Amino acid sequence: MFFDVIITDWIKIRRSVVWWIMLAVPIFISIIGVNNYMEHLDVFQKENLLGWMGAWTQVEFLYGMVLLPIVISVYVSLLCRYEHLGGGWKQMLSYPITRTSVYLSKMVWSMILVGLTNVVMLVVFLALGSIWGVQGEIPxxxxxxxxxxxxxxxxxxxxxxxxxxxxxxxxSVPIILNFIFVFPNIFISNTKMGMFFPWSQPVYAMTPADRLEYVQPLPYFYLAVCLGFLIFIIGGLWHFHRSEIR
Known part of the structure; x- marks a missing residue:
């Protein structure tokens, strides 16, 4: 049953714009970040940040802090958009499937799309960095x-x-919500609260440890993410089960 819902969601998104977003965002970020690194090598030399990690700091800041949270909101909104159009929720739930299966399928596909975006991000960054001539051994x-x-x-x-x-x-509502909470990232991500604020957690995790002002033990980070995830997935499922389907 759950696998059938997964396949149904795949059919809906396989020709979706998400695949263009998945490619465009890493290319855009990598071009800006690597180009900025190459144009200011003297500054990075003073900071002892030459090489791949120096170039990466110019990419992950904008990617993890701003664009990745926004991309997540776009992916999730697109996954739910099909059901919001023309009574799609009622139609889907008229079949012998549970609301939990429908909800968790959206969750799984969101995680898959974000994971693939991270993979594409790393591949594109390394490819453009090599073309641009970033020196050193890739860590x-x-x-x-x-x-x-x-x-x-x-x-x-x-x-x-x-x-x-x-x-x-x-x-647009989830995307606007994300924009509102993305801006505080600039101030929160390099504080002790960065590990606990959901919009700061991606950039916190993808920033080299020696570039973070506050570094917490990794088990604390995983604990913060797991607790936050459990709270919101349980709350979301509870609300979804009790919502009137339109």
Whole structure:
């Protein structure tokens, strides 16, 4: 039953704009970030940040702090948009499937899309960095760790966005909500609260540890993400089960 819902959602998004977003955002961010690094090598030399990690700091700041949270809201909104149009929720739930299956399918696909976006982000960054001539050995283990942690760090935010997107049929509401909470990231991400604020967690996870003003033990970070995710996924499911389907 759950697998059938997963397949149904795949059919809906396989020709969606999400795949263009998944490619366009990493290309845009990588061009800006790597170009900025190459044009200011003297500054990065003074900061002892030459090489791949120096270039990455110019990418992850804008990606993790601003664009990734916004991309998440777009992905989740698009996944729910099909059901908001023309009584789609009623039609889907008229079949012998549970609301939990429908809700969790949206969650799983949101996680998959965000994970794939992180993979594309790393591939595009490394490709453009090599073309531009970034020097040094690629720190594969560090990059892979940051990208995995960055993916896990989006789970709470995905749960929040899914809760909002299933309740509001206006496509723009979740995106506007994200814009409102993205701006405080500039001030929160480098504080002790950065690990606990859902919109700051992705950039916190993808920033090199030596560039963070406050570094908490990794188990605390995972605990914060897991607790936030559980609170919002349970709350969202509870609300979805009790909402009137339109």
């Amino acid at each position: 594969w283990s560090t990059f892979l760790t940051m990208m995995i942690n960055g993916w896990i760090a989006t789970f709470t935010l995905i749960a929040i966005q899914l809760w909002v997107s299933t309740q509001w049929d206006n496509f």
